[in-house]
Each structure stands twice: as C-alpha cells, then as structure tokens.
C-alpha cells in the first residue's frame with residue numbers, strides 16, 4: 001500500500017502547488033459577491049446565434065470527420081484563416097509557422113516544455129500573467145523579474161540582468177512578455193521599448209515570447225506594432241507569438257495558436273503529439289467560422305464599444321470614491337480587460353481579499369502575478385464581466401473596505 005503519494009511524484013512536481021487563484025475562486029460562490037476577479041469576457045457580446053448556425057451547419061456537413069482524430073498541427077482551413085487574419089497586422093506567415101493549440105494556456109505549456117530544463121532562467125515582467133508562471137513552473141525554472149513601468153517593462157534593467165547572468169556564464173532561455181494591455185496591469189509596452197527588447201534579444205540570442213490575447217481590444221489611442229511584426233520587419237526570427245480565441249471569440253472553445261520559426265513549430269508539434277494529440281476539429285471549425293463567416297471586424301468594433309463603456313464607468317466611479325488622501329493608485333489601460341490597483345504598503349491584499357468578501361466584492365491579490373519576490377500591496381481588477389451597475393457598486397464596496405483598513 002502506498003502511504004505517502006508525495007514520494008511517488010516526480011522531482012519537478014513534488015512541490016508544485018498549481019494555480020493559487022483557483023483556491024480563492026472557490027470562495028466566490030455567494031451570488032451577492034460582485035467578482036472583479038476572473039478574466040472572463042462578457043457573455044453579453046458572445047456571438048451566440050452565429051455560433052449556433054455555424055455549429056448546426058458543421059454538424060450537418062462534417063459529422064464523421066468531426067468525430068474522428070484529426071491533424072496534429074491543426075485543421076488546414078483554420079490555419080489558412082489565421083494566415084489571412086495575421087495579414088491585417090502585416091505579418092507574413094505560412095502553414096509551417098503555425099501550430100494550433102488547445103487554448104492559450106496550452107500554448108504556454110508547450111513552450112515551457114520546449115525550452116526549459118529545471119534551473120533554467122526565464123526573464124519576465126513584474127507583475128506578469130499568473131497562468132504563464134504556473135505553466136512554466138511545471139519545468140522548475142528560476143524566474144528573474146523586471147518591474148513594469150507606465151510604458152512597459154524597464155528594458156534597461158532587462159539588459160542589466162542579462163549582463164549580470166552572462167558574467168556567471170548563464171543565459172536566460174527566453175523573455176516572456178504581454179505587450180498589449182498586459183494581464184494583470186493593463187499596461188501597454190511603447191514602440192521604443194519593443195524595439196529595445198528586440199535589440200537585446202538579437203544581441204544575446206534570447207527568444208522573446210510575445211503573448212497577445214488582448215491586442216485587438218484597444219479602446220483608446222493608436223495601435224502599436226506587435227513585436228512579432230517588428231521582428232519580421234528587421235528580418236529576425238527571434239519571436240514566438242502566442243495567441244488564443246478565448247477573449248475575442250469565446251473561452252469555452254479552448255483553441256489558440258502559436259506562431260514561430262518552422263523548426264520551433266515542428267518541435268512544438270512533437271510535444272503536442274505527446275499531450276493532447278489533436279485539438280478537436282469541431283472547436284477549430286467554429287473558430288474558422290468566427291474568422292470567415294461571422295464578420296469579426298464588426299464584432300471587434302462591438303466589443304471595443306462595449307468594454308470601453310465599462311472601463312469608463314469603472315474609472316469615473318474610482319475617481320469619485322477614492323480620494324487622494326487614501327493613497328490608492330490605479331493604472332489607466334487603453335484596452336484589454338484588466339487594471340492594476342496599488343494600495344498603501346501596509347495593506348496585504350491577500351488579507352484584504354478576505355475582508356473584501358465580507359463587503360461582497362472580490363479581486364485577485366497581486367502576489368500571484370510575480371515569478372519571484374511577490375509584492376503584496378496590489379490587486380488585479382477585471383472590468384469586463386460585471387454589469388455596468390455592478391461595476392459601480394463594486395467600486396463603492398471596495399472603497400469602503402479599503403477605508404476600513406486605513
């Protein structure tokens with residue numbers, strides 16, 4: 001009889017704790033709680049009828065192939081649609097540059113498996129997407145973080161870190177960034193910093209992982225070229241792009257794609273063979289329908305209008321409820337689904353989370369968004385899911401809860 005399963009687990013996973021946000025979310029069952037915690041797009045703007053029709057047609061026409069195993073790299077029709085979709089961004093790719101994944105999270109997992117051995121170094125922003133941290137953590141790397149500023153991470157500090165590491169004969173395996181409306185901060189990296197990051201990547205031969213689920217959700221200001229595009233323009237091949245249909249179409253479908261050099265994609269395909277094998281054809285077909293039959297341009301415009309209104313309501317209620325003397329600050333995102341609040345240093349937002357639940361409002365404590373040395377006085381706020389009325393009420397509850405701590 002096995003008495004202690006821990007000793008049976010692999011070295012890599014023995015101490016792996018999984019997604020700590022998940023445990024907090026279990027506390028949010030009370031329907032009176034207004035949750036600003038999840039990263040959920042709003043079902044109000046899901047293309048429900050269009051998806052019903054596309055689903056019906058696909059099941060009528062292709063039931064046998066839908067029920068069968070299919071191609072590991074992905075459905076040719078979806079790959080074609082993505083090649084076309086990327087042309088909007090002037091990104092020129094072909095079939096061998098794309099791997100269809102079963103979600104953005106799956107793309108992160110494959111990337112971590114491809115590049116990381118235990119003890120390898122990953123450079124990332126502080127804070128950064130918690131899902132990426134847990135995906136990479138499976139390989140037991142060492143995270144080296146660089147603080148994010150108003151216009152993206154401090155690239156000079158990235159450079160210093162790389163130089164320091166090279167003195168010890170160490171080199172990071174990759175730099176992971178979410179340049180557009182970053183999860184969790186909502187911050188967008190400036191063009192200058194994107195170029196500087198590429199310079200660094202070229203100088204030291206370090207791949208950049210550009211994770212970009214929110215790029216199309218810009219509510220204010222001008223779009224900034226993606227790092228993948230800038231890399232192509234400079235005739236490099238150092239960037240791997242990670243994408244998902246979760247935020248623009250819907251997360252339930254679990255389809256994403258990775259874009260990169262053919263050699264990288266071929267290896268990623270080998271990894272996919274060993275984990276999910278193929279992404280369900282039905283799910284991929286609905287994504288193809290999204291890109292080819294559902295007028296996605298109009299849909300994106302609708303999403304932008306809808307989320308911008310929510311962001312405006314959130315921001316104006318924040319201005320009303322959080323007076324300067326409270327010492328609370330927050331980012332002003334130009335797009336995406338999140339913003340980042342900073343409270344006075346003596347407040348630990350993990351403890352505040354439990355207090356906030358008493359006030360019937362929830363957020364994600366900032367500490368889960370750090371690969372190392374977590375900062376404790378921040379929180380991630382999602383403004384896409386709650387209704388307009390709920391958003392304003394959530395801000396009022398949050399301000400009362402924080403006032404209580406001052």
Ligand SMILES: Cc1ncc(COP(=O)(O)O)c(C=O)c1O
Pocket residue numbers: 039103104105106129131178183211212213244245246251254255256
């Ligand atoms: C930056 C980032 N990358 C990847 C993902 C994963 O997306 P998916 O739902 O497709 O797994 C998310 C989801 O919140 C995200 O914010």
